[in-house]
Amino acid sequence: MSAPLPYDTQQLRHTAGEIITNVRELSHAGWTPATSSNFSRRLDPRHAAITVSGRDKGRLTEDDIMVVDLDGRAVGSDHRPSAETLLHTQLYRRFPDIGCVLHTHSQVQTIASRLYAGVGRVHLEGYELLKAFAGNTTHEAAIDVPVFANTQDMPTLAAQVDALLDRQRLWGYLIDGHGLYAWGADMAEARRHLEAFEFLLGCELELRKLGCPQ
Numbered sequence: 001m002s003a004p005l006p007y008d009t010q011q012l013r014h015t016a017g018e019i020i021t022n023v024r025e026l027s028h029a030g031w032t033p034a035t036s037s038n039f040s041r042r043l044d045p046r047h048a049a050i051t052v053s054g055r056d057k058g059r060l061t062e063d064d065i066m067v068v069d070l071d072g073r074a075v076g077s078d079h080r081p082s083a084e085t086l087l088h089t090q091l092y093r094r095f096p097d098i099g100c101v102l103h104t105h106s107q108v109q110t111i112a113s114r115l116y117a118g119v120g121r122v123h124l125e126g127y128e129l130l131k132a133f134a135g136n137t138t139h140e141a142a143i144d145v146p147v148f149a150n151t152q153d154m155p156t157l158a159a160q161v162d163a164l165l166d167r168q169r170l171w172g173y174l175i176d177g178h179g180l181y182a183w184g185a186d187m188a189e190a191r192r193h194l195e196a197f198e199f200l201l202g203c204e205l206e207l208r209k210l211g212c213p214q
């Protein structure tokens, strides 16, 4: 007889359904082209559900969601978790109040990451929508979205993100030529943050096109 799984399988099925429904919507918006992007949800203090690597994110089924521990190792599955699993699990390890991490590759996110990689951040200020970020109660808040260099070396990138998190609380960051990571307490909050980043980055790109000073 095989050992019992160290997580709640009923909860996994429920969580998988939530990921599938939400990711399908993000995919229909064109934010997950060509199997890109990855998505996860905390299951309990030691495990997260995450998308299997390489799957078409617009057509996810339960078989495309698996469990990892917070070191990014597969638990109870022969599938390979997302190549970027460490970028998810580092957040769950560090912040017990983070329950959901969403990573997408929209055109707006990718173009913004290219344009602002040199400066290393996108400064967002003066927008009512800044109130969409947890803890911001006024449009007078300003936030900097960091832009990290792209790499296939996830431990290195995770260490850079960790170093920045030592200095400031973030709700997301860009990776140059790659896409956006955003997170929150649960799926609803993480989506709100993701959509706010997308909208605000889109505004900054439009302002640049119009020749407005930065």
Ligand SMILES: CSCCC(=O)C(=O)COP(=O)(O)O
Pocket (backbone or CB within 6 Å): 034, 035, 036, 037, 038, 051, 052, 053, 054, 055, 081, 082, 083, 084, 103
């Ligand atoms: C074809 S996209 C390249 C990898 C990537 O950036 C991504 O978001 C998807 O990787 P995964 O292993 O999670 O499918």
Ligand SMILES: [Zn+2]
Pocket (backbone or CB within 6 Å): 036, 037, 038, 084, 103, 105, 178, 179
């Ligand atoms: Zn990616």
